[in-house]
Amino acid sequence: MEWLDFSETEKQEILLKYRLTYLAETEVNWCPQLGTVLANDEIVNGVSERGGYPVIRKKMKQWSMRLTAYAQRLLDGLDKIDWPQPLKDSQTNWIGRSKGATVEFKIQNSEFRIPVFTTRPDTIFGVSFMVLAPEHDLVSKITTAEQKEAVEKYVEATAKRSERERMADVKSITGVFTGAYAEHPFTGDSIPVWIGDYVLAGYGTGAVMSVPCGDQRDYDFAKHFNLPIPNIFKDADISEEAYSDKEKTIITNSDFLNGLNYSEATEKIIAALEEKGVGKGKINYRLRDAVFSRQRYWGEPFPIYYKDGMPQTIPTECLPLRLPEVEKYLPTEEGEPPLGRADVWAWNTETNEVVSNDLIDHKTVFPLELNTMPGWAGSSWYFFRYMEDEKRDEVFASKEALDYWKNVDLYIGGSEHATGHLLYSRFWVKFMHDRGLVPVDEPFKKLINQGMILGESAFVYRMNSKITISEIPDVKKFAQMGDEWAKELKRLFIKNVELKANNILLSNIYVDYNEYKRIKKEKDFSDITMKDWENDRIQAYYHLIPENEKEFFDTDKYSVSFSADGIHADVTMVNNSNELEIEAFKNWRPEFKDAEFITEENGIFKVSREVEKMSKSKYNVVNPDDICNQYGADTLRMYEMFLGPLEQAKPWNTAGITGVHGFLKKLWKLYHSSENESFYVSEDSASKENLKTLHKTIKKVQEDIENFSFNTSVSSFMIAVNELSAQKCNSRDVLEPLAILISPYAPHIAEELWQKLGHSESISIAPFPKFEEKYLVESTKEYPISFNGKMRFTLELPLDISKEEIESAVMTHEKTAQYLEGRTPKKVIIVPGKIVNIVG
């Protein structure tokens, strides 16, 4: 009934609170340099992931998506998908489920109640104060007149602190008393209410009940502000730190909870809270709703116009809405997003079309939303689009297509998307599933984190010098100098400061890695004065110093100490033996033009190497094109696979590439075995040996592909080709299937061989060879014979004989007697087909 009386605006306002995507005033991460808000995962160490610009907290009206509504299902769904454990763990942590209770504390002499969330409701009798986040709504309402000034000052100070500062400074404890007291829901005691920035506004209710005896942060706060620390744990020592061991907890000094352990007490107190109507059991999530607006041009425009300030959706049949033309893709002078520059960006509700802004009358023509959607609006579900072919223009994908393809079978991608894209996409697919749009509720069935190929950076070392006054001013002498003393002091001081600031001395001298190690190890280079000049090595530096700077070395007034900083050199200027091309380095950038180099005696200058992410800024990028030109794309592809397991990160090192290249040459030769190395295959049937090699390889490669273990199949191919070459195999029956087996690994060479074998269609559509066990059946086994677990010799025995026969064959063998040295074996372990172990 009440609903019908609301105005349209009021109704919309209420509905927004329940919508999946909603407009709300939220505290966002604003990056002034980028002119946009950033999602939590777009911020790394307090600065923007892109560009590294500072990020500040700011309240803005933004579209958000109610990710939190799916928190539990996002957690539960992890059990159903085949993803790496670390990735699941990081999503679990990000969602951050914690079980506990909410408790309401009444503020004395007022109507206000402060709800708190706690994971330890069992410790409620240990509460000795409460702390609110400085941003908490009630702060201004409950603060007493006496405390008003102090509280306001504190709130203002914390608001100014950036996220980064807060993160950097977790040690210092700050807070202010509000003057207000809350009432303990069971004892009725007065509890002082404080504010402090260790309580986060965005988590839980933005307020905590502080139990200093059981929580280290509360404990530290209490110690710092001299607040009482009542002990409610039996036999717990809380003189040094809080006692937070749940398992061993026995509650005491807690009325009806006395003598109970953690789980008993928790159950009982929640029942009591609910009975009293002051609290209830609750599950809380760390996950926050995701901000869905971006102030950029390149993004999907929201199909939203504004009527009386309330968002309205454009009818579905009028979609898609296309980005308007703008002059520049930058924010407007007024700080509006780039779409604020568009002239034709208004919605006519009568004609259902985008019209000129001039026509906005707020009756039938309304302004359109200026924000655009973030990248994950598309990246969360684009793959469904690929499933459809014919009806792409009618629907995003037809039901038939969606039912056939279901979800993505395998996703290979980096773990950096763990708490961003991969979480959003799961969320997105879940709500699409709920709306009946897709048949699945998880986007990616199996996921593999491929290892990153890293770069090997090269470093040269730039000398630094620090000059200090070694002449300690003699106070008495200065006193006698009268006016002169100030001058002298000033001279020393200015010279010192100047040099430190400019650091001109030796600043253009570069040393190699060996010299750098010596500098670090020896003391020669700190506190250098004239007396050191006999040292040859120091001389090498001395002659490079400009004449006008030499005074710092020639007098005892200064002491000079050296150090060296590593700076990146471009890896293209360094050879395989880590030697730098000095001339190339000098010409690389203007500041190195006049650089001086301290080289080894033979003139060689070595760099140091360090494995880092490949990046332009680290000058360690290698271009695969060079490898392709030299060895071909097949070699490059196979070498990448051969380097090691798919999931493992590894530095790009081409040292072993000749091995793979040599293998491909051998493979080629296998098909070119006639005179003058021309193509030849025989139509004769293959030998038993040939077939054994082939089928062994089919089996291994098939298993490897299923396990994504590509490095081991490359080595099986090498073994196969080595064996077949030794067998002089040239049979079509073997060489054809071999070409197919290898075609996913070395597609170009395989395709060419396939053609030479007389096929007109691509090898990529040839059926995978069928493994047949019969070619691998052995009649004998080379048994390892062990004594006390150590293998001593091997013995070939038929596989179809009994344990007893094996034992007698082994025990009568001459070597057995030799290794037993006359002892009688205590026990003989025989595992048929595996091993024989003689104990004794």
Place this chain on the structure above:
RNA sequence: GCUCGAGUGGCGGAAUUGGUAGACGCGCUGGAUUCAAAAUCCAGUGUUUUAGGACGUGCGGGUUCGAUUCCCGCCUCGAGUACCA
């Protein structure tokens, strides 16, 4: 700090449910071929040794006939996360 992962020759890395540790490749050594080099081919290559062996999968224990593999404790490195009440 917490969570997760990984430690094997000079190097990249193999090793199925506990069953011959070091496959395969690089590098290195020696040899063949060559006027020479490249390329190719052959042999050797964990350490140590009194040449019988002994020791070897980060370290210390344990289970077992037998452990790179399973269990307990520690060390080192890497990744993620960070006042989450």
